[in-house]
Amino acid sequence: MDHLKHARLNNPLSKLPSLAGRRAIVTGGASGLGLVTTRSLALRGADVVIGARDTRKAEAVRDRLTAEHGLGAGKITVAPLDLIDPDSVYQFASTIGRASVDLLVLNAGISSVPLRHNHAGIESQFATNHLGHFALTAHLLPALEQGAHARVVTVSSALYTQATLDLDDLTSSDNYSPGRAYSRSKLANVLFAVELNRRLLATGSPIRSFAAHPGMARTPLHATYPSAATRIVTRVVAGVIGREPEPADIGVLTAALHPDAQPELFWGPAGSKTRPDAQGERFRTKATDPAAAAALWEISERLTDARMLS
Numbered sequence: 001m002d003h004l005k006h007a008r009l010n011n012p013l014s015k016l017p018s019l020a021g022r023r024a025i026v027t028g029g030a031s032g033l034g035l036v037t038t039r040s041l042a043l044r045g046a047d048v049v050i051g052a053r054d055t056r057k058a059e060a061v062r063d064r065l066t067a068e069h070g071l072g073a074g075k076i077t078v079a080p081l082d083l084i085d086p087d088s089v090y091q092f093a094s095t096i097g098r099a100s101v102d103l104l105v106l107n108a109g110i111s112s113v114p115l116r117h118n119h120a121g122i123e124s125q126f127a128t129n130h131l132g133h134f135a136l137t138a139h140l141l142p143a144l145e146q147g148a149h150a151r152v153v154t155v156s157s158a159l160y161t162q163a164t165l166d167l168d169d170l171t172s173s174d175n176y177s178p179g180r181a182y183s184r185s186k187l188a189n190v191l192f193a194v195e196l197n198r199r200l201l202a203t204g205s206p207i208r209s210f211a212a213h214p215g216m217a218r219t220p221l222h223a224t225y226p227s228a229a230t231r232i233v234t235r236v237v238a239g240v241i242g243r244e245p246e247p248a249d250i251g252v253l254t255a256a257l258h259p260d261a262q263p264e265l266f267w268g269p270a271g272s273k274t275r276p277d278a279q280g281e282r283f284r285t286k287a288t289d290p291a292a293a294a295a296l297w298e299i300s301e302r303l304t305d306a307r308m309l310s
Helices: 032-043 055-069 086-096 124-145 158-162 178-203 220-224 228-241 250-257 290-304
Strands: 006-009 023-027 047-052 076-080 103-106 151-155 208-212 265-270 277-282
Touching: 006 265, 023 032, 023 124, 032 047, 032 055, 032 103, 032 250, 047 055, 047 086, 055 076, 076 086, 086 124, 103 124, 103 250, 124 151, 124 178, 124 290, 151 178, 151 250, 158 178, 178 208, 178 290, 208 250, 250 265, 250 277
Parallel strands: 023 047, 023 103, 047 076, 103 151, 151 208, 208 265
Antiparallel strands: 006 277, 265 277
């Protein structure tokens, strides 16, 4: 990892091969970045499964994409998935994982919401953004092992650099900050992605694990902040420096599809707001800390009751 500092790919999606015959899963694939990912994969020939809490909304999106782009019946399917609910995660994986999976995009997430907890008392952003995806990956690993050059792409945020992991206070009941909790969940995402790739390599698995981010993107994720002032400021900032979801998704799609993308780098957009390059940057030390990764892995297995590569 030390020899790779950065990489920049210009127009990385221009010469990708067809994805016909490949099967992809996109969590939260019916809105924002997830919608762009779903559409891009389907237009390149992949069969895409959207994991969604609101299946009626996701089905409407599926029908619209199918009609607008002349996609074949069944090219995009929808299945219920609530990442904060372990039973929902297990049922989704049990159903979708009956066939091989070539690509798993861990895109769904919640951002800076009021304090809530899952069934075990864990703060909801950590439970949804990290634990749900950890369990889903564990349950789907056998299906990914059957895939062709399978990849797992975890969508994180550059805000991970500002986070503290703080695994000793996952309830956050006494000192909750929506923004800090979100950043912590994004740090957990990159730690997970890096450690997953390390463990896959150690076992000789052909699966590779990537982390990617959209930069500042104009998505519905920013509409959930408890503070009205924060929502207004974020909307203004996103309007000035942010990208629309399609160009913002370039790092995610590059990590998912490009043969020259390296899992040792954190992929996101760079340059033009409308036609950005894909930039791979070296992870900060806090994302590659083996002790932190081991502690996160252990507590994730315990809280989800899902073991993986241990």
